[in-house]
Amino acid sequence: MSGIAVSTTINGDDVEYLCQAEETLLDVLRDRLELTGAKEGCGTGDCGACSVMFDGRLVCSCLVLGAEADGCEIETIEGMANGEELHPLQTKFIEHAALQCGICTPGFLIAAKDLLERNPNPTEEEIRFGLAGNLCRCTGYDKIVRAMQDTVKEMKGV
Amino acid sequence: MQYERPSSLKDAVDILSKAKGSAHILAGGSDLLVKMKGDFVEPDLIVDIKSIKSLNEIKKTAKGFTIGASVPCAAMGEHAGLKKAWPGVVEAANLIGSKQVQGRCTVVGNLCNASPAADSVPALVAAGAKAVIAGPGRRRTVAVEKIVTAPGRTSLKKGEIIDSIQLEKRPKNSGDAYLRFIPRTEMDIAVVSAGVSLTLDAKGVVKTARVALGAVAPTVLLVKEAAKAIIGTKLEKAAMENLAAACSKACSPIDDKRGTIEFREEVSGVLAKRAAKIAYKRAGAK
Numbered sequence: 001m002s003g004i005a006v007s008t009t010i011n012g013d014d015v016e017y018l019c020q021a022e023e024t025l026l027d028v029l030r031d032r033l034e035l036t037g038a039k040e041g042c043g044t045g046d047c048g049a050c051s052v053m054f055d056g057r058l059v060c061s062c063l064v065l066g067a068e069a070d071g072c073e074i075e076t077i078e079g080m081a082n083g084e085e086l087h088p089l090q091t092k093f094i095e096h097a098a099l100q101c102g103i104c105t106p107g108f109l110i111a112a113k114d115l116l117e118r119n120p121n122p123t124e125e126e127i128r129f130g131l132a133g134n135l136c137r138c139t140g141y142d143k144i145v146r147a148m149q150d151t152v153k154e155m156k157g158v
Numbered sequence: 159m160q161y162e163r164p165s166s167l168k169d170a171v172d173i174l175s176k177a178k179g180s181a182h183i184l185a186g187g188s189d190l191l192v193k194m195k196g197d198f199v200e201p202d203l204i205v206d207i208k209s210i211k212s213l214n215e216i217k218k219t220a221k222g223f224t225i226g227a228s229v230p231c232a233a234m235g236e237h238a239g240l241k242k243a244w245p246g247v248v249e250a251a252n253l254i255g256s257k258q259v260q261g262r263c264t265v266v267g268n269l270c271n272a273s274p275a276a277d278s279v280p281a282l283v284a285a286g287a288k289a290v291i292a293g294p295g296r297r298r299t300v301a302v303e304k305i306v307t308a309p310g311r312t313s314l315k316k317g318e319i320i321d322s323i324q325l326e327k328r329p330k331n332s333g334d335a336y337l338r339f340i341p342r343t344e345m346d347i348a349v350v351s352a353g354v355s356l357t358l359d360a361k362g363v364v365k366t367a368r369v370a371l372g373a374v375a376p377t378v379l380l381v382k383e384a385a386k387a388i389i390g391t392k393l394e395k396a397a398m399e400n401l402a403a404a405c406s407k408a409c410s411p412i413d414d415k416r417g418t419i420e421f422r423e424e425v426s427g428v429l430a431k432r433a434a435k436i437a438y439k440r441a442g443a444k
Contacts (some may be wrong), residue, residue, distance in 0.1 A: 004161060021161035021204065022194065044192045046345075048258055057232060057261035063191045064262070065184070067161045068206060111257065132344040133256020 008069040010035070011079025019066035026050045028066035029076060037077035037106045041135065048134035051107035052076050058114040060133075077106035080113065089113055089151050096147035100138035108134045112148055121152060163206040167213070167292050167321055170205055175294045175317030177203045183319060184208075185228045186262035188255060189271040213321055216240055222327040224290075227266040227320055231278070232257070234265070244325055245440060246334030246353060246433075250281035253338065256345055266320045272306040275348045275373040279306070281336040283370035283380050284353035287325050293318035303370075306377045331358040333440025335433040338372070339417075339425050348373045349417040352405070352429035354437045356388070362443045364388050369401070369430055374409035374422050381408040384430060393438050401434060402427025 003018035010033070019028050026043075029035040029052070038061050041047035045060040052061045053075035080087045089112050092098070099105045108131065115122060115130040122130065127148050128141070136144060164170040174181055179202030182190055193199045207213055213226035216237050223240055231251040234240055241248045247265075254263050254277050265278045269289065279302065287302045294317045302323070305312050314320070338351035351372035359365045369384035387400035411422035 021159040024191065043195055045188055045255065045259055048256060051258055054261070057230065058258050059261045060256075060258040062195075063186075063188050063259070065161065065187065065191070065204075065206075067163070068184075068187070068208070070163070114257070129344055130257060133258045 004067045004070075006067060006070045008071065009073045011075055017066070021065070021067060023066045024062050025052070025054075025064040025066050025069055025074075026061040028069070029061060032066075035076050035078050039103050039106060041103065041107075046135070047104070047107075048111060049104050049107040051110040051134065053110060053114065058111055058133075075110075077110055080109060087113065088154055089116070089148070092147040092151040092154070093144070096143050096150065098139060098143040098147035099136075104134060104136045104138075108136065108144055112144075112151075116148075116152065116155070120155070122148075124149065159201055160203045161206065162203065163209050165209045165211075167210050167319065170207055170210060170319055171292055171294060171317050173203070173205055174319065177205075179203065181205065183270070185213075185264045185267045186230060186259075188259045188263040189267060207319065220327070221324070223325045225265060225323045225325070227322055228264060230261055231263050231265065231268075232260040235260070240325075243328045244285055244334060246336045246355060246437065247278070247281045247285050247287070247325065250278045250336035250353065253277045253336075265323055269302060269305055269323075270312055270314070270320060272308070272310050272312050272377075273347075274309055274376055274378065275351070276378070277336070277338060277348060277351065277372070279378045280351050280353035280370040280372040281334065282323065282353075283378050284336075284355040284368045285325055285334055286355065286368055287323050289320045290322045290324060291318050292321045299324070303378065303380045308376055329357050331360075331441050331443075332356065333437040333442070335436035335440065337429045337433045337436075339429060341416075347416070350374055350411075350422050350425040350429055352426060352433045354430060354433040356434070356437050356441060358438070358441045358443060362392055364391055364393065364438070367434075369405065369434070371405060371408065371426050371430070374411040374426050376410075379408055381405055381430075383408065388434060392443070393434060398431045398434070402431050405430040 039049040041049035045063040050061040181203040182201045184206040213228045217224040334355035338348035340346035356367040367385040384404040391397035405426040406423040
């Protein structure tokens with residue numbers, strides 16, 4: 001198969017793939033690399049379900065071409081837990097039932113982790129604005145916000 | 159579709175100059191990929207400019223700041239010096255889309271997308287920003303308000319790339335601000351927007367000012383009459399009313415589901431007054 005040869009790093013592993021010029025990073029992750037954690041909601045950067053970290057920045061992988069990932073570092077939801085050990089945010093999302101159908105959850109977790117790394121002690125308003133790029137049609141957001149606030153508390157050791 | 163990722167500006171210009179068919183420049187991609195997805199554009203060629211090192215930087219020079227064409231808006235918000243000198247420009251850039259979009263989108267892209275409602279453009283126009291254009295001919299520097307000619311259209315010629323935006327060094331007692339009206343609190347397109355930049359004299363009187371409006375005409379407007387209304391004043395009530403009236407008069411908006419003509423005319427004046435007040439305070443007025 002012909003295509004653009006891409007060498008990249010995903011969750012710390014070197015990964016190489018061939019992709020077509022018009023293929024998005026989301027398509028590559030899901031359809032070529034079987035990393036199906038990132039979801040396609042809108043495909044136009046509005047819903048955040050496909051959020052990944054791209055060279056240290058939170059992005060919608062549906063708005064990145066697979067070819068753009070050459071030489072870059074990508075982190076996806078598959079790299080969030082340390083083996084069997086969940087990230088505190090993942091644990092709190094479960095405890096607070098901060099999900100129902102789960103489609104938005106990987107994107108929320110990636111965005112929430114980035115938010116906490118940039119601002120370890122966010123206010124409720126900062127959380128709500130910080131997660132405005134992620135849409136959830138089930139929870140009404142409150143449970144997600146509570147799960148995040150509880151994570152903040154726990155990480156501070158309160 | 160062909161994807162190219164040149165590592166020099168010269169190569170990028172060469173590729174674009176020789177391109178046949180529909181060629182598009184890719185920086186953040188937050189407009190281009192959406193248009194491709196919706197089949198609004200079908201590029202034959204995409205030239206990704208992110209491997210051109212000089213375009214990835216915000217440079218502080220003796221003359222001011224240069225913001226490279228592939229600098230994501232999020233990086234502008236992280237640049238303390240830029241934020242301090244041009245808070246209005248930075249707040250406008252950081253209103254574009256979500257955190258995810260801000261990690262990719264660029265002010266040059268926002269400009270070249272040529273939407274009348276582009277958030278960063280009124281702030282850049284008010285700031286007197288210049289676009290530096292590389293191309294097959296001579297490098298040229300053009301006022302930002304000369305770039306967009308109509309919705310979706312720019313004055314750039316074949317093979318030309320805006321490589322950066324220049325912002326001047328701020329004189330003492332200067333401030334700028336940007337405000338937009340949206341029916342939600344976040345993640346929406348401006349119904350009306352206003353950018354104001356001004357410099358005060360030692361007594362707190364407005365010495366120079368620029369006022370720009372977005373989403374009220376086919377292109378972002380630089381409203382000279384509005385600036386005149388506040389120059390020589392301390393933004394007293396009469397000056398503010400004149401500012402608002404000049405803004406409302408300058409508008410030639412459309413009626414659509416986002417807002418009516420009357421609403422846009424009225425709100426342009428309101429936002430200009432509020433932005434002027436913020437800019438005035440930032441300029442150090444007591």
